[in-house]
Structure formats: C-alpha cells, structure tokens
Amino acid sequence: MKKIRVGIIGSGGIACATHIPNYKKIEDVELAACADVDISAAKRASKEFKIPHFYREYEEMLEKESLDAVSVCTPNIFHKGPAIAAMKAGAHVLTEKPMAGKLSDAKKMYEASKKYGKILIVGFQTRFRIDLNALRQLVQAGELGDVYYARALSLRRWGVPARPTFIDKRVSGGGPLLDIGCYSVDMAMYALGFPAPKKAYAVTYNRICKDPSMAKKGGWGGPWRVEDFTVEDNAFGFVKFRNGMTMLLETNWASFSPSDAFNLVLLGTKGGAQLEPLELYKDVLGKRVVVKPHDEFHQPDIYEQRISKFVESVRTGKPLFSPAIEGLKVQAILDATYRSAAQKKEVDVEWDF
Ligand SMILES: NC(=O)c1ccc[n+]([C@@H]2O[C@H](COP(=O)([O-])OP(=O)(O)OC[C@H]3O[C@@H](n4cnc5c(N)ncnc54)[C@H](O)[C@@H]3O)[C@@H](O)[C@H]2O)c1
DSSP states (O other), X not given: OOOEEEEEEOOSHHIIIIIHHHHHTOTTEEEEEEEOSSHHHHHHHHHHHTOSEEESOHHHHHHHHOXXXXXXXSOGGGSHHHXXXXXXXXXXXXXXXXXXXXXXXXXXXXHHHHHHTOOEEEOOGGGGOHHHHHXXXXXXXXXXXXXXXXXXXXXXXXXXXXXXXXXXXXXXXXXXHHHTHHHHHHHHHHHXXXXXXXXXXEEEEOTTTTSHXXXXXXXXXXXXXXXXXXXXXXXXXXXXXXXXXXXXXXXXXXXXXXXXXXXXXXXXXXXXXXXXXTEEEEEETTEEEEEXXXXXXXXXXXXXXXXXXXXXXXXXXXXXXXXXXXXXXXXXXXXXXXXXXXXXXXXXXXXXX
C-alpha cells in the first residue's frame, strides 16, 4: 500500500506531545516534513522524531512535499491560513481544537473543504471517550426521554496556561471559553445529536488573572504580566435551543470554585444522566434509582485514536469523526456567547451554514 505522506504545521507543544508520536506508530504513514514560523521549533521536532525535512514557511513545505495529510497545530488564530493552504495544495487536514480563533475563519475553512473536496476534521479527541459515547447512546435510545436541560462545565480552580498561545487574544482569539469550553460545547452537542440553537446570553470576566498578586503566583508556564493577559478568565453562558432545550455553560481557568469540575449533566423527561462519573437517574418500579457501570470502561488512548482515525479517514476519503461542519457549529455557539458578553444582551446564534 502506498504510504500516506503527512506534514505538520506548528511544531510546538501539542504537535510534539501527541500528533507526531502517534503518526510514528502507524506503519503506512510517512512523516515527511514539519514547519514552524519559529524555525528552531521545526528543527527540534525534525531532529527528535527523525522527520526528514523542516521548514519555516508552511507554504514552501506544501509546495515541495506532495502531502496527503496535514496536522495544523498552530495557535487558534492561525488555524485558518495553514488549513486552507493545505487543502488547496491537495491535503486532507486535521486541525487542532477549537476549529478557529473566530467564527468567520471557521466558515472560510469549511467552505474551503467543500471547494477543494478535502476532509477537514476538528481534533476533538474527547470524541473517543467511551463514557461520552455511552451517554450519547443512552440519549439516542430514548432512556432520558426529551432532554430539556444540559449543564456543561469545564471549571478549573487554578489552571492558567500562561503562554501567549492561550492568553494573548491576538493569537488565541479567546480564553477558557475557546480553550476548554469548546470541549464542553462539543461533548454536549455530540451527545444530543447537534440540536439547533436559537439564542445565547453570556457574561465573561477577567478579574482574577488581571490581579497582579495572582499573575505573580503564575500558571502553567510561570507568572504572567497582567498587561499581557488579554482574554477572559471566566465565562458563563445560557443557550436556548429551537426545540425548547436550554444549556448552561460554565468555564474558567481560575476561580474560587470548591474544586475542578469537568462534567456534563443532562435532564430529560424520563431520566437524567451525568458524564463524570457516568450515571443514569431513572424511576424503576416507582423508586428513584441510580444506574452506573459495574466495571470500569476500558478507555483506549484518545490521542492515539484521533490520529489513527484521521489516517483512516484519509485512506477511506470520509471524515470518520468530528467533521468540519460540527466544528463550525460548536464555533457558532462559542461566537454567540462572546458576542452576547460583549454586547451585554441576548443575541441570535448564527446557524445557517
Ligand atoms: N487537543 C489538545 O489536547 C490540545 C492541547 C493543547 C493545545 N491544543 C491546541 O493546539 C494548538 C497549539 O497549541 P500548543 O500548546 O501546541 O501551542 P505552542 O505554542 O506550544 O505551539 C504552537 C506552535 O505554532 C507555531 N506557530 C505559530 N504561528 C504559526 C504559523 N503561522 N505557522 C506555523 N507555525 C506557527 C509556534 O511558533 C509554536 O511553535 C492550539 O490551537 C491549542 O488550542 C490542543
């Protein structure tokens, strides 16, 4: 079988931690080249992982390397340019989450995937969680009846990724709402089968990370200068759906919450459920019961799975998880929450793609 030639754009943290090592495990993949505007990062990756060629300009890499597939691992605002250029050059693309730094970019990426007939997958590795897929099956099987409420939480007591990639709005596009709220929205929407939203109301804050004593305390990557922190540190939103459902979204990197909380809670007319740990709440013989797995699920490595599934998508010509349209829909909800917070009023969620 002909080997699939893969290139990497953005050779920093996530590329080296999870993309490159997992491509290396697949026999019919040839990791051909990597690129990074910081040429030392590209060179380091090339040396460490024995990738034959490295480039400063991804355009040059795309021109010279005849790639079948590309991982885009740049900061959020820089997903659009490399993803579109790679598809134009004939490669299928796996882009890091969130799909983009802003909705208009995500739309252009989606349009480009249609125009060039290339697969564009948004790398939500959470799609490979066994518990999330079980929850989705419970919803599909009607175990919850009509779901009328979802609570999607990604709360950190203290977990600020204090690097420009995340805290400089010009590069990240947003704070925790984009960075980890994207998982919450994606998991809820995936479990619920992507119902159509209508309106969003949200507020954002950045009072904790703008406090010099907190900045001095530092996050992942050390302390930061308060003037360099240009995104929100907390975001809370309420989304109303066309089918009458509502979703509460809570996300932050730093807060005086009692504890970290990453959870999805669904309430329906015939049952409720939560994700962490997976539990189902029902009435059985008139009694309230809690149903939970007897044995722990065997959870394969979700990072390994996303790369192998992307490669399988390239081989089969079909996006086998998290296709661009779904990444775009997640982005539309995130966009509406940011717009609502900025305008201090309820806004429409853009949905006609
Ligand atoms: N799926 C996950 O678990 C996960 C975890 C962390 C980060 N991410 C996502 O991955 C992306 C990158 O995050 P990271 O932690 O690897 O950041 P990083 O800062 O460690 O690496 C990004 C790299 O991209 C390079 N770069 C910037 N602009 C570029 C451009 N225009 N062309 C080529 N290279 C460019 C930078 O020089 C840097 O080396 C973000 O979108 C982030 O949200 C995902």
